[in-house]
Amino acid sequence: MTATRLSRDVLLPRLAAHVLEHGLADASLRPLARAAGTSDRMLLYHFGSKEQLVADLLAYLAGQFSAALDRAFPAERAASREDCVAQVLAITGEGTFQPFMRVWWDIVSGCAAGNAAYLEAAGAIMDGLLQWVVDHLPEDDPDPQAGARMVLTYIEGAQMLAAVGRGDIPQAGLSAL
Amino acid sequence: MTATRLSRDVLLPRLAAHVLEHGLADASLRPLARAAGTSDRMLLYHFGSKEQLVADLLAYLAGQFSAALDRAFPAERAASREDCVAQVLAITGEGTFQPFMRVWWDIVSGCAAGNAAYLEAAGAIMDGLLQWVVDHLPEDDPDPQAGARMVLTYIEGAQMLAAVGRGDIPQAGLSAL
DNA sequence: CTACAACTGTAGCGGTTGCTACATTCGACT
DNA sequence: AGTCGAATGTAGCAACCGCTACAGTTGTAG
Numbered sequence: 001m002t003a004t005r006l007s008r009d010v011l012l013p014r015l016a017a018h019v020l021e022h023g024l025a026d027a028s029l030r031p032l033a034r035a036a037g038t039s040d041r042m043l044l045y046h047f048g049s050k051e052q053l054v055a056d057l058l059a060y061l062a063g064q065f066s067a068a069l070d071r072a073f074p075a076e077r078a079a080s081r082e083d084c085v086a087q088v089l090a091i092t093g094e095g096t097f098q099p100f101m102r103v104w105w106d107i108v109s110g111c112a113a114g115n116a117a118y119l120e121a122a123g124a125i126m127d128g129l130l131q132w133v134v135d136h137l138p139e140d141d142p143d144p145q146a147g148a149r150m151v152l153t154y155i156e157g158a159q160m161l162a163a164v165g166r167g168d169i170p171q172a173g174l175s176a177l
Numbered sequence: 178m179t180a181t182r183l184s185r186d187v188l189l190p191r192l193a194a195h196v197l198e199h200g201l202a203d204a205s206l207r208p209l210a211r212a213a214g215t216s217d218r219m220l221l222y223h224f225g226s227k228e229q230l231v232a233d234l235l236a237y238l239a240g241q242f243s244a245a246l247d248r249a250f251p252a253e254r255a256a257s258r259e260d261c262v263a264q265v266l267a268i269t270g271e272g273t274f275q276p277f278m279r280v281w282w283d284i285v286s287g288c289a290a291g292n293a294a295y296l297e298a299a300g301a302i303m304d305g306l307l308q309w310v311v312d313h314l315p316e317d318d319p320d321p322q323a324g325a326r327m328v329l330t331y332i333e334g335a336q337m338l339a340a341v342g343r344g345d346i347p348q349a350g351l352s353a354l
Numbered sequence: 355c356t357a358c359a360a361c362t363g364t365a366g367c368g369g370t371t372g373c374t375a376c377a378t379t380c381g382a383c384t
Numbered sequence: 385a386g387t388c389g390a391a392t393g394t395a396g397c398a399a400c401c402g403c404t405a406c407a408g409t410t411g412t413a414g
Contacts, residue, residue, distance in 0.1 A: 007391090023289075023290055025202060025286055025290070028370075028371065028372080029371080029372065029373085030370080030371085030372095038392095039392080039393075039394095040372080040373085041373090041374090041392075041393070041394085042391080042392065042393090044372080044373065044374085045390095045391075045392080049372085049373085050371095050372060050373090081353075101289065102289045102290065104289075105282070105285050105286040105288070105289040106286050106289070107341075108282050108285070108286070108337060108340055108341060109202055109282040109283050109285070109286035111282070111340050111341045111342070112200075112278065112279045112281075112282040112283070112340045113200055113202070113279065119341060119342050122341035122342070123341055123342050123343060126338065126341055126343050126346070127343075130346065143352070143353060145349065146349055146350055146351075146352045146353040147350075147353045148350075149346045149347065149349045149350030149353065150331075150347075150350030150351070150352075150353035150354055151350070151353075152334070152338075152346060152350070153331055153334035153335055153338060153346060153347040153350045154327075154330055154331055154334055155334065156333075156334035156337045156338060157329070157330035157331055157332065157333035157334025157335070157337070158330055158334070160285060160333045160334070160336075160337055161303065161329075161330060161333060163285055163288050163289045164284075164285060164288045164296060164299035164300055164303055165288070165296050165299070165300050166300060166303050166304075169303070169307065169326045169329060169330060170326065170327075170330040172322065172323055172326045173323055173324075173325075173326030173327030173328070173329070173330045174323075174327070175320070175323045175327075176258075176320060176323040176324045176326065176327035176328075177327055177354075184361090205400080205401065205402080206401080206402065206403085207400085207401085207402095215362090216362080216363075216364095217402080217403085218362070218363070218364090218403090218404090219361085219362065219363090221402080221403065221404085222361075222362080226402085226403085227401095227402060227403090
């Protein structure tokens with residue numbers, strides 16, 4: 001049990017690195033294993049099935065994402081809702097976050113297909129991000145609950161448009177917020 | 178040539194129907210062919226390759242989407258930006274549009290993976306939607322260009338959050354627009 | 355009727371998929 | 385030293401993937 005847990009803990013970061021580079025949608029056991037320095041046989045041994053492996057991977061990636069977010073943003077609050085949007089977009093638009101965004105859209109695609117594990121992971125990530133926005137809105141925001149939800153929605157729309165090569169649209173819309 | 182074009186025109190709606198039901202991400206030639214009443218052999222004969230088939234399918238789906246949008250929305254303008262967002266969300270949240278949203282996230286996922294055909298189709302769809310929003314904003318909007326872009330961004334964010342089971346977030350954020 | 359091009363079915367290629375049966379090695383405990 | 389379970393390698397399964405070679409069968413134009 002202990003050895004198994006240890007092995008999984010060693011494997012997960014390597015698997016995550018491979019997925020961040022090559023995407024989650026068409027990740028298969030043999031390339032995954034090669035990247036992690038094992039065999040498909042052992043991946044199945046440690047995780048039971050590919051489905052479980054992906055579920056564990058999603059949980060791991062969700063943790064990594066919120067950790068990276070906390071690391072990238074200082075504790076201070078934004079000057080305005082608009083500033084809060086701009087801050088998040090500036091950071092997540094940066095190169096460091098690009099690989100995660102790439103797999104994020106694979107996750108959303110899995111959610112739209114009805115995959116329960118994807119839905120759980122994506123929901124958790126969004127809940128975390130919402131909390132982060134709540135914590136970073138200006139102190140004097142007239143309605144932090146609604147404001148944070150509006151900000152989060154706009155951020156996500158901006159990221160989708162950026163993913164399809166229309167990042168100029170949310171940028172130009174920012175002034176109308 | 179004529180016969181080929183005809184065949185493709187007969188095939189495309191059937192292929193689109195299958196993709197709208199089962200998703201685009203893991204659509205493969207044999208099931209596609211079965212759904213269209215042909216063989217994988219003939220699909221490749223008519224389209225040349227799976228890549229080209231998907232490209233043609235994307236163009237067809239983009240056309241179907243904007244047609245459905247024009248059909249669902251009357252010509253009159255919205256009362257406000259907020260109302261415009263609410264109108265689009267009400268329609269696209271309806272059951273009829275659900276299958277399209279399902280394949281939409283497959284398209285976005287393909288864009289994030291760098292697929293050029295997906296990027297082109299997605300960009301065209303977004304451009305069409307942006308134009309639609311511009312045309313449906315209130316006459317007296319102070320800045321229709323920026324306003325439409327803001328509205329579109331919010332709509333897309335709302336749809337992503339809905340896809341991951343957090344449709345309540347954009348709903349609650351609407352009042353902060 | 356012939357000739358030629360468009361069309362289509364059959365069968366299969368080499369590759370990948372998730373997963374498993376079987377045999378073996380390793381390491382800790384008695 | 386011996387035992388037992390955890391860990392691992394090898395080999396392979398049946399199903400699927402996109403695609404193609406080959407052999408027809410049509411439909412049509414001269």
